[in-house]
Amino acid sequence: xxxxxxxxxxxxxxxxxxxxxxxxxxxxxxxxxxxxxxxxxxxxxxxxxxxxxxxxxxxxxxxxxxxxxxxxxxxxxxxxxxxxxxxxxxxxxxxxxxxxxxxxxxxxxxxxxxxxxxxxxxxxxxxxxxxxxxxxxxxxxxxxxxxxxxxxxxxxxxxxxxxxxxxxxxxxxxxxxxxxxxxxxxxxxxxxxxxxxxxxxxxxxxxxxxxxxxxxxxxxxxxxxxxxxxxxxxxxxxxxxxxxxxxxxxxxxxxxxxxxxxxxxxxxxxxxxxxxxxxxxxxxxxxxxxxxxxxxxxxxxxxxxxxxxxxxxxxxxxxxxxxxxxxxxxxxxxxxxxxxxxxxxxxxxxxxxxxxxxxxxxxxxxxxxxxxxxxxxxxxxxxxxxxxxxxxxxxxxxxxxxxxx
Numbered sequence: 001x002x003x004x005x006x007x008x009x010x011x012x013x014x015x016x017x018x019x020x021x022x023x024x025x026x027x028x029x030x031x032x033x034x035x036x037x038x039x040x041x042x043x044x045x046x047x048x049x050x051x052x053x054x055x056x057x058x059x060x061x062x063x064x065x066x067x068x069x070x071x072x073x074x075x076x077x078x079x080x081x082x083x084x085x086x087x088x089x090x091x092x093x094x095x096x097x098x099x100x101x102x103x104x105x106x107x108x109x110x111x112x113x114x115x116x117x118x119x120x121x122x123x124x125x126x127x128x129x130x131x132x133x134x135x136x137x138x139x140x141x142x143x144x145x146x147x148x149x150x151x152x153x154x155x156x157x158x159x160x161x162x163x164x165x166x167x168x169x170x171x172x173x174x175x176x177x178x179x180x181x182x183x184x185x186x187x188x189x190x191x192x193x194x195x196x197x198x199x200x201x202x203x204x205x206x207x208x209x210x211x212x213x214x215x216x217x218x219x220x221x222x223x224x225x226x227x228x229x230x231x232x233x234x235x236x237x238x239x240x241x242x243x244x245x246x247x248x249x250x251x252x253x254x255x256x257x258x259x260x261x262x263x264x265x266x267x268x269x270x271x272x273x274x275x276x277x278x279x280x281x282x283x284x285x286x287x288x289x290x291x292x293x294x295x296x297x298x299x300x301x302x303x304x305x306x307x308x309x310x311x312x313x314x315x316x317x318x319x320x321x322x323x324x325x326x327x328x329x330x331x332x333x334x335x336x337x338x339x340x341x342x343x344x345x346x347x348x349x350x351x352x353x354x355x356x357x358x359x360x361x362x363x364x365x366x367x368x369x370x371x372x373x374x375x376x377x378x379x380x381x382x383x384x385x386x387x388x389x390x391x392x393x394x395x396x397x398x399x400x401x402x403x404x405x
């Protein structure tokens with residue numbers, strides 16, 4: 001019985017500590033009295049937990065403030081030097097790594113382009129070398145690393161940390177969590193890149209006060225993260241959110257997943273590039289020919305956005321078609337999930353100002369009235385770093401929810 005009471009007490013204390021850490025993250029600077037008021041905990045419990053956090057350098061006291069007449073008190077915040085997390089984004093053609101402190105300030109970052117044709121072993125080794133460098137930087141800053149978060153473009157078993165399938169990388173059954181926990185002796189959290197980015201927007205971006213939203217991420221393909229009631233919606237097996245692989249046209253273009261007519265074959269940046277290249281080969285006149293120095297195969301999505309911004313008819317028409325196709329798909333998602341917000345991320349963010357009006361109009365024309373009434377559209381706050389920020393959020397979420405101190 002005594003052992004059970006001890007276990008119960010330990011659990012309750014960890015829960016209370018997690019609650020206080022969460023408030024320090026979102027509401028700091030905040031006084032002990034305010035922590036007690038917002039948590040409903042008595043002052044002695046709050047004081048005990050705060051003292052523990054101060055002793056372990058997870059929190060720090062800041063400037064003196066007045067809590068009442070003649071009652072001075074110290075404000076509390078998370079201590080940026082109390083620890084760090086490493087976020088990793090393994091894309092189809094890049095690796096991005098950020099070392100961030102407890103205030104989510106980037107202390108060190110690196111982004112390198114990679115050739116997916118090099119194969120899994122080479123790319124994993126490159127990522128490991130960069131993580132080693134991040135750990136060395138953490139040591140220089142005297143920061144204790146709490147864990148590593150990883151975002152990858154594919155189906156992930158979040159319990160085991162196994163990347164089950166990444167069609168655009170052509171990887172299958174990669175045990176990232178087990179490999180890297182063994183190598184780095186740190187907790188490792190692995191998540192689908194769009195899910196991670198959605199979590200990042202909820203923690204640190206445009207959706208901090210939004211509990212029901214859909215994040216759309218366009219890289220090589222199209223991914224989606226669905227947040228419902230403040231939690232990532234993963235489905236029964238953890239694989240929900242693969243909205244880029246909704247079948248739009250059963251006789252459509254071949255997708256990297258092996259099927260035909262997936263949504264990403266119509267609206268993904270790679271699809272837009274392919275469409276533009278075909279049109280120019282067939283004689284269409286466009287600024288893009290000059291931008292790519294005559295090499296049609298070198299045309300990239302960011303150039304298409306630039307050309308559209310300059311009024312290039314071919315580029316404008318291509319982005320209009322993308323916006324309409326996105327709008328139709330989003331309208332279906334609005335009807336199914338009734339979100340408060342739709343966030344455009346990845347390369348879609350580059351074209352946000354150009355395509356959002358058409359997307360909005362198309363969604364309005366194709367959604368049911370009542371689910372549509374509360375929907376807002378926003379561009380990702382973090383752009384190309386949305387996933388790596390989400391990977392940081394994965395670790396922070398676990399550190400703050402299950403503190404090990």
